Amino acid sequence: MPAIQETVDQVSQIDVDQYKYGFVTDIESDRAPKGLSEDIVRFISAKKNEPDWMLEWRLDAYRRWLTMTEPTWSRVHYPKIDFEDLYYYSAPKSTPGPKSLDEVDPELLAMYEKLGIPLREREILAGVEGASDRRVAVDAVFDSVSVVTTFKEELKKAGVIFCAISEAIREYPEIVKKYLGSVVPVTDNFYATLNSAVFSDGSFVYIPEGVRCPMELSTYFRINERNTGQFERTLIIAEKGAYVSYLEGCTAPMRDENQLHAAVVELVALEDAEIKYSTVQNWYPGDKDGKGGIYNFVTKRGDCRGDRSKISWTQVETGSAITWKYPSCILRGDDSQGEFYSIAVSNGYQQVDSGTKMIHLGKNTKSRIISKGIAAGRSDNTYRGLVSAHRKASGARNFTNCDSLLIGDKCGAHTVPYIESKNASAVFEHEATTSKIADDQLFYCLQRGLSSEEAVALIVNGFVKDVIQQLPMEFAVEAQKLISISLEGSVG
């Protein structure tokens, strides 16, 4: 209790300071002051023009958060985060809510270019029509506010809603109320609760019954304000028989101070619906001495709520100083399916503790886990996964394959699988291997004329092939490049 009391004291202390500067009334400011309090939560809510129910939801989360402590069970180490030394809201410099792309700050567009957004998508962002038959809608999130949302109108024709979650809260309150927090409850964990209190923005997707989303939906994140905690909130709902593929890609510029990122993603798949969620994450991992870098503490969970529904997570994780992330599936509907395909690359002093949870509740539910961990430098790479079958989950099946590849002798790879079966008819399989890029393997490649970097890239790309194949085409090529870049300098 003393710790909590201390927090409460600190918070009230800061309230007084902040009040002194009169920030609460300053709705026009681009950034809330450092620290967290009920007033900050109110400030964020007011900035978003949120209805009262949303504010109450946030405040409830905030009060619960005050009673919670940070989890310590993961295999990562970092200095204690001072939650009072973070900013919880910041808006980009450009005018919010542009009516068209012409109104977007050219610097932001230039940044998209640096981020390596594929040419076609940049064309779409730039308003070039007919750039491709297979279009991609981009809901770009810069720091905390959605700046550009494309193709919204066309999606609307199909009945698909794809917008900023702040907009959804105002425009589609009934849907948001029904599903927000229904997969990741407000009290789920320390960071999810924090997110619930202070989430800034994120994406909202609603695919109506029987609709196959006509394009892949894509969000690019970027953290570009100093000391800004990012609290994205994403909610995707696929109604009966609906299908959607969602891509999420992220980068961040170089910076010295650690940044906290605590996102929450909730997916809901109703009967016969399918959601495919792909992530390429390459936030700043810190410098060569392990200084700086993003703390990525994310809660991602999908609920296969309807019978025969399917949720598939694919992730390529190369960035962040610390990654703490377990995209999971609750297989509630009978015959529902969950998939998790993951590549986690760590180099330098990066720490990764990632994996998945497959919770089999319904009958004849199936899940598949393919995890490829690559550790280089002085990094630590842990796969942590849970596969469980409820007593009613007769006929549940899981196949898990966890492979680790070590580059050099100062890194670590760890596999922590939990398997719980309360139903005798469940069949769970688990395979795991750990290998090392051997000196003789490298020499073989060098002797054929490859540089050591080309050799590592070749060997690693062979190692991750099974997962790369799961990515949408446009992501697969980028992901392969990204993995090679992440491992530069890991040998020789």
Place this chain on the structure above:
Amino acid sequence: MLEIKNLHASIDGKEILRGVDLIVPTGEVHAIMGPNGSGKSTLSYVLSGRDGYDVTDGEILFDGKDIVEMPAEERASAGVFLAFQYPLEIPGVATMTFLKAAMNAQRKARGEAELTTPDFMRRVKTAAEKLNVTQEMLRRPLNVGFSGGEKKRNEILQMALLEPKLAVLDETDSGLDIDALRVVSEGVNALRDPGRSMLVITHYQRLLDHIVPDKVHVMSAGRIVRTGGPELALELEAKGYADYAGEAA
């Protein structure tokens, strides 16, 4: 082409090569024979620039230039090829992908344009047919699940495609049955060229029935102790390496 002068090399402080002198003129095929532990494989690694070997004295002149300090990949692009005794496996990387990566890496290093896909395919097809390397094998991950014979054929295929100036064949006959030995030897013989030198390292004479060398060198205790014509191999076959045991000790 290749001139080795007084080469001394050690690994973990232990001297393995103790003053190797060897000249392989352009276009000639030389064999190095010797008992186990005489330093034959070490010589192949030192020639190709493997990490972990310290050259403590001497020179390796390749095309007149000392390559002792040159990194392995640069030696490869300059035309030094090593056919491995135990070719390595690379899971998930199709043999075809590896061939293309290697050929283009060398071309890039030499300032040549990368091969177009049709050009590459044509070259591979031509070379593969001669060595009984099937399309199916080319699609499989490099050396993964290959038989001993398939691995060695794959080595010779790489040699054919990379067109080295100097090919070092390290115990290429090991693990091969008679039929596979013939296929591999024919592949090697087809690559004999006035512009290419070869150094065939072997423990047994039988390989030299198929690949007839211009000269045979006997290596013992880290030095070339005797040099002769092809008949020297037959003599060794008959008498064994006992005569050289004294020098090995």
